[in-house]
Amino acid sequence: MLAGCGPSGGPSDTGPTVQGAGTKAGMGTETEAGAGAEAGEGTEAGVGKGPGGGAGRSSGPSGPSGPSGPSGPNRPAPGRPPVVDHVPTRDKVVFLTYDDGAERDPRFIDLVRRRRLPVSMFLTDSVVGPGYGHFARLRSVGASLQNHTLDHPALRGLPYAGQRAEICGQQRKLTSRFGIRPHLFRPPYGTYDTTTLRAAADCGIKAVVLWRVTLEGDGTLTYTRGAHRLAPGDIISVPAGETPPLTLAERTTRLLRELEERGLKVGRLEDYVR
Numbered sequence: 001m002l003a004g005c006g007p008s009g010g011p012s013d014t015g016p017t018v019q020g021a022g023t024k025a026g027m028g029t030e031t032e033a034g035a036g037a038e039a040g041e042g043t044e045a046g047v048g049k050g051p052g053g054g055a056g057r058s059s060g061p062s063g064p065s066g067p068s069g070p071s072g073p074n075r076p077a078p079g080r081p082p083v084v085d086h087v088p089t090r091d092k093v094v095f096l097t098y099d100d101g102a103e104r105d106p107r108f109i110d111l112v113r114r115r116r117l118p119v120s121m122f123l124t125d126s127v128v129g130p131g132y133g134h135f136a137r138l139r140s141v142g143a144s145l146q147n148h149t150l151d152h153p154a155l156r157g158l159p160y161a162g163q164r165a166e167i168c169g170q171q172r173k174l175t176s177r178f179g180i181r182p183h184l185f186r187p188p189y190g191t192y193d194t195t196t197l198r199a200a201a202d203c204g205i206k207a208v209v210l211w212r213v214t215l216e217g218d219g220t221l222t223y224t225r226g227a228h229r230l231a232p233g234d235i236i237s238v239p240a241g242e243t244p245p246l247t248l249a250e251r252t253t254r255l256l257r258e259l260e261e262r263g264l265k266v267g268r269l270e271d272y273v274r
């Protein structure tokens, strides 16, 4: 099954960031991650409204293919989309992003409508299958629909033509199904290389969106890097599980309670990354 952008066995367990001690230790993805942070990406392409630097570190999710990509560091080049897993902002917001489109929980639509949640859905065509009606309804109640490839391959290392076909192909699908042209792209498993960034740019993508926090199937939060607590600007990934202990609506409700306790609200990612 294609669903599941690696909740368990995915990016999060490659990034055992230890709170307090040696936050960068053990990441093993510094080559890829360092590039974005050093060059202060995020400002040049309009990512982030906040004053803080260090946007767009992409160290966390590296996917099952491991940290050693074929093309080395991703130095942001002109015209290449920034890679973000956290938005530098002082606004008390976090961003809810849902992957794949496998879980079609009608109560989730009610929740998004009732609570007016500006969530982002990263859709894979082959996973969504005939379920486009569900996502059209979600969109009508305030969700945004974004690109997560046609077939959910691990893109890193694939030739340009193949990567471009996956990304541009899904752009075309989303355009024809919903009349939209997404600006955000999430690579499956969070794994990508410089070719991905080039292909994404050529397909009209403005930013590549990873995540720092994962909402697991049982409702707990795991962190790919940094402090093990929610912070303003965090991008939270909600992977689609096979048969998660809690439904999408239940997991989201639990998270909303936690956000409330911390004085955080759900922000619209497109307002901060564009």
Ligand SMILES: [Zn+2]
Pocket: 003, 004, 005, 006, 099, 100, 148, 152, 188, 189
């Ligand atoms: Zn996925």
